[in-house]
Amino acid sequence: MWGGLMKTLSVDRIASKGIAMGNAYVLQKQDLSPENYEISANQIDSEIMKYDNAVKEAASQIEILAQKSDIFTAHLELVKDISLYGGVTNRIRNELQNAQVALDLTAAEFCAIFDSMEDEYMRERSADIKDIRNRLMRLLKGIGQTDLKSIQDKVILIAEDLAPSDTSSLNLDYILGFLTELGGVTSHVCIIARNLELPALVGVPDLLTSIHNDDFLILDAVTGKIIINPDDSTIHRYESLKQDYVNKRKELERSSFLPATTIDGRTVKICANVGNIEDVRKATTHHIDGIGLFRSEFLYMENSHFPTEEEQFTVYKEAASLCSSELIIRTLDIGGDKSLPYYKFETEENPFLGWRAIRISLELEDVFKAQLRAILRASAFGNVKIMYPMIISMEELNKANEILTACKCELEAEGLAFNPDIKVGIMIETPAAVLCAANFAKHVDFFSIGTNDLTQYVLAVDRGNKKISALYDSFHPAVVQSIKHIIDAAHAENIEVGMCGEFAGDEKATTLLLGLGLDEFSMAAGETANIKNIIRNSSYEKAKECAKRAAAAYTLQEVKKELSII
Ligand code: PEP
Ligand code: MG
Numbered sequence: 136m137w138g139g140l141m142k143t144l145s146v147d148r149i150a151s152k153g154i155a156m157g158n159a160y161v162l163q164k165q166d167l168s169p170e171n172y173e174i175s176a177n178q179i180d181s182e183i184m185k186y187d188n189a190v191k192e193a194a195s196q197i198e199i200l201a202q203k204s205d206i207f208t209a210h211l212e213l214v215k216d217i218s219l220y221g222g223v224t225n226r227i228r229n230e231l232q233n234a235q236v237a238l239d240l241t242a243a244e245f246c247a248i249f250d251s252m253e254d255e256y257m258r259e260r261s262a263d264i265k266d267i268r269n270r271l272m273r274l275l276k277g278i279g280q281t282d283l284k285s286i287q288d289k290v291i292l293i294a295e296d297l298a299p300s301d302t303s304s305l306n307l308d309y310i311l312g313f314l315t316e317l318g319g320v321t322s323h324v325c326i327i328a329r330n331l332e333l334p335a336l337v338g339v340p341d342l343l344t345s346i347h348n349d350d351f352l353i354l355d356a357v358t359g360k361i362i363i364n365p366d367d368s369t370i371h372r373y374e375s376l377k378q379d380y381v382n383k384r385k386e387l388e389r390s391s392f393l394p395a396t397t398i399d400g401r402t403v404k405i406c407a408n409v410g411n412i413e414d415v416r417k418a419t420t421h422h423i424d425g426i427g428l429f430r431s432e433f434l435y436m437e438n439s440h441f442p443t444e445e446e447q448f449t450v451y452k453e454a455a456s457l458c459s460s461e462l463i464i465r466t467l468d469i470g471g472d473k474s475l476p477y478y479k480f481e482t483e484e485n486p487f488l489g490w491r492a493i494r495i496s497l498e499l500e501d502v503f504k505a506q507l508r509a510i511l512r513a514s515a516f517g518n519v520k521i522m523y524p525m526i527i528s529m530e531e532l533n534k535a536n537e538i539l540t541a542c543k544c545e546l547e548a549e550g551l552a553f554n555p556d557i558k559v560g561i562m563i564e565t566p567a568a569v570l571c572a573a574n575f576a577k578h579v580d581f582f583s584i585g586t587n588d589l590t591q592y593v594l595a596v597d598r599g600n601k602k603i604s605a606l607y608d609s610f611h612p613a614v615v616q617s618i619k620h621i622i623d624a625a626h627a628e629n630i631e632v633g634m635c636g637e638f639a640g641d642e643k644a645t646t647l648l649l650g651l652g653l654d655e656f657s658m659a660a661g662e663t664a665n666i667k668n669i670i671r672n673s674s675y676e677k678a679k680e681c682a683k684r685a686a687a688a689y690t691l692q693e694v695k696k697e698l699s700i701i
Contacts, residue, residue, distance in 0.1 A: 139350060139364040146336045146359040148604070150325035151659070153334030154377040155312035155354040156370070159346050160290035162297075167272045169235035174227075182227045186234040189274040190214060196270065209260075209439075213267050219245060235275050242268035250479070261479055286310070291352050295343060297324040298472065307331060312354045314361060316342040319607055321587035321637050322599045323472060326430075329640075329659030330414045336361065338601045384664070391422040391664035393671060395656075401675035403649065405667045406461065406657040408635055411437065415454045418660035422667075425461025425518070427583065427657020428635035429454060431506065432469050440477050441502050447509035455517030462517055463583065463635075463657075464510050465562065466503065466535075468492040468524040472599060487588075487597065492525035497534055507542045514554035522560045522583060527567040532578060564588035564636070569617045572624035582625045583657070586636025590614050609638045610694045612686075615647065619686045622652045633657055643700045645669045650682025 174182055193214050201207040213219065219241065226237035242264055249261040272278075286292070286309050296317040313328050318337040328335035334356035346352065346363055353362040353373050357380060362369060396402040406427030407418035411434060415426060434442055434450060455462050470491030474480055483489040496503035513519050523535050536559065546553050561568065561575060564585030568575060576582070586609050591598040593613050596606045608614075618634075625632035633655030638644050640658025645666055648656065656666055685697040695701040 139347075141366050141369065142345065142363040144339055144341070144345060144361040144363070146339050146361070148320045148336075148338065149356050149359055150313075150318075150320045150322075150337045151328035151333060151335040151356060152661070153312065153332065153354075153356050154373065154380055155291055155334045155352075155356075156373060156377070157289055157291050157311045157352065159293050159348060159350045159352050160286055160288075161343065161346060161348045162292065162294040164295055164343070165273065165278055167269050167276070167278075169239040169272065170233070170276070171236060172233055174231050174233050176231065179228055179231070182234045182237075183224050185275060186223055186227070186238070186271075189234070189271045190220065192274050193267070193270045209263055210267055210270075213260075213263055214271070219264075219267075235272060238268060238271055238275065262476065291354050293342060293346050298474070307333075312356065313337075314339055314342055314346075314352075314354060316340070317599070317601050319598050319601070319604050321590075321607075326408070326637070326659075327410065329637075329661065330408065330410050330417075332417075332659070332661040338604050384661075387664035387668050388421070390671075391667050393422075393667075395424075395667045395670045397649070397670055397673045397675040397678070399675050401649070403653065403670060404461075404633070404655040405663050405670075406463075406633070406635075406655055407660040407663060408657050409454075409660075412450050412453055414660070415457050419457050421660045421663050423458075423460075423660065423663055424655070425463070426454065426458050427461075427463055427633050427655055428522070429462060429464045430468065431464055432467050432473055435467060435469060435475055436473060438477070441475075441505070444505040444509045444512075447506060448512050451509055451513035451519065452516050455513045455519050459517055461520065462513075463520045463522050463560070463633075464513075465522045465524050466493070466506055466510075467496055470495055487591065493523050493531055493535060494525065496523075497531065497538075500538065503535075503538055504542055507539050508546060511539075511542055511546055511553040511557060512551055514557045515552035519554070520558040520560060520581070522562060522581075524562045524585070525564060525588070526561045526575070527565050529571070529574060529578070532561060532575065562588075562635070563621050565592050566617075569593070569621055572621045573627065576624050576628035576630055579630065581630050582621060582632040583655075584618060584621055584632065584634040584636060584639075584653075586614065586618070586634060586638035589617060589636065590638075593617055608691060609636075609641075609644070610647075610698075610700075611691050612688055612694055615686050615688075615694055618648070618653075619651050619682075626652060631655060640666060642666060642669055643698065646673060646678045647682050647685050647698055649673060649675065650678030650680070651686065652679075 197207050197211045197214060201211050222241035223237045226232045227234060245264045246261045249257055289309050289311050291312045292310055293314045296315050312334040315337045316339055325335055325337055334354050336356050350363050353365050394402055395405045404424040406425045407423045408428040409415050409418050409426055410430045471487045510521055526532055558580035560579050560581035560583060562585040563582050587598055590607060590609045594611055596603050622632050631654045634653055635657040639656040640662035642665060685694045688694040688697055
């Protein structure tokens with residue numbers, strides 16, 4: 136028996152399947168606002184000393200981090216910067232502000248100066264100042280470091296929420312699984328967890344009040360349970376359940392070299408979604424028909440600058456060589472919940488309806504061109520395809536293609552090899568793209584349905600908002616009918632249609648998608664063997680009938696009833 140009473144929390148949606156057991160590491164919410172205590176003239180020296188100590192400690196923390204990532208090299212210069220130091224200590228000395236308030240005001244002043252600068256690089260320094268300010272404030276307030284990089288034991292990570300940028304600073308060797316109080320199953324932390332094949336549950340009510348640091352946990356992301364401080368017999372039971380789960384996965388993997396062909400002869404492609412070259416290496420150990428989605432934005436997020444053409448070319452070329460069959464690289468899909476540590480995005484009221492994906496690429500043309508040139512050059516090494524995200528109009532598609540043509544001309548003039556007939560497709564993930572699918576189908580080589588966004592935009596339900604997560608359901612008749620409409624529009628023009636949203640890896644949706652005629656299912660690599668097995672045991676004719684009935688249903692419940700999933 137472990138310390139504390141055994142308690143079970145249940146969750147109805149699984150973010151990433153698997154079972155993990157281990158100690159909890161709770162990432163606490165932190166109040167980093169300054170305390171407003173007053174100081175007198177004879178406290179000036181001691182207040183400056185507090186600040187000096189914080190600067191010394193911050194510098195030594197950052198020195199260690201700078202050895203691993205050059206993002207922190209700039210932070211090291213800033214924390215020692217003489218004008219920042221002078222600004223804070225002058226406020227303590229001349230205005231009798233305490234060190235916390237002096238730091239807060241000085242950092243805000245610096246951020247405002249950087250924000251107003253013309254030069255983009257200088258504007259981006261504002262984010263660095265905020266980071267330094269928070270590090271120093273934590274030290275001044277005596278709040279423990281929650282640097283995710285500092286996790287050094289194998290733990291189950293517990294957080295209110297995890298931003299994609301948080302997960303990129305994790306040492307994943309130490310993470311057994313994730314639990315978050317907020318977030319939906321299509322949030323990017325779940326996507327990362329699935330790519331890494333780490334068990335995860337999100338949207339867990341009362342998580343942070345129920346679990347404390349070092350509680351022993353069973354994270355059952357197969358049936359959707361968290362058992363806190365389990366007794367010995369529960370631990371033994373889960374040890375054998377975990378083994379059964381692993382054995383079952385191995386058994387599925389063993390037959391997964393066979394094609395995804397139904398019992399009556401319909402063959403579809405089963406592909407993997409990836410976020411970086413590590414994922415590609417891992418995915419290609421599974422029997423997949425290619426990479427249906429390379430989320431290139433992670434390359435940008437895990438960097439300290441916009442990756443250069445050469446840097447990207449190295450990655451895409453290796454990926455192309457690893458997956459000979461097909462590699463669909465989606466151009467930068469940043470914005471929404473995905474930010475960059477080195478680029479300042481203006482605060483937006485509705486970021487998912489804001490400056491995102493192709494909208495950014497078309498505006499930051501140099502950034503877009505560097506990426507397109509890198510993808511084109513990689514196309515000389517494999518079956519590389521380009522995919523544009525978040526398209527809403529023919530104008531966007533035409534503009535993106537114009538830039539692509541310009542890149543091709545440049546490469547040709549420079550004598551650099553590329554595939555001149557590279558296939559170009561679009562994500563169908565906005566209602567505008569659904570309604571205009573028949574038009575788009577005449578001008579692209581393929582579609583890929585992004586159900587994560589499509590569901591949120593069709594239903595007007597934020598994909599990451601826990602409060603309305605019950606409304607976020609891709610089986611909603613509006614989403615099902617949209618999928619049918621997209622597939623029919625693609626097939627009318629004889630182009631292939633895939634799906635790279637999380638719905639493609641949902642075993643409850645396989646009959647529906649197969650029956651609607653989807654050509655390619657792309658999902659986290661860990662799910663591929665299971666979906667392939669379901670397809671190999673299905674009848675296409677029966678799936679078609681079933682999908683027809685489901686697509687004609689009026690209510691969510693009726694859709695699910697037709698698919699026999701309730
Ligand atoms: C989608 O929206 O379904 C998709 C695959 O893109 P992302 O999840 O990266 O927004
Ligand atoms: Mg999307």
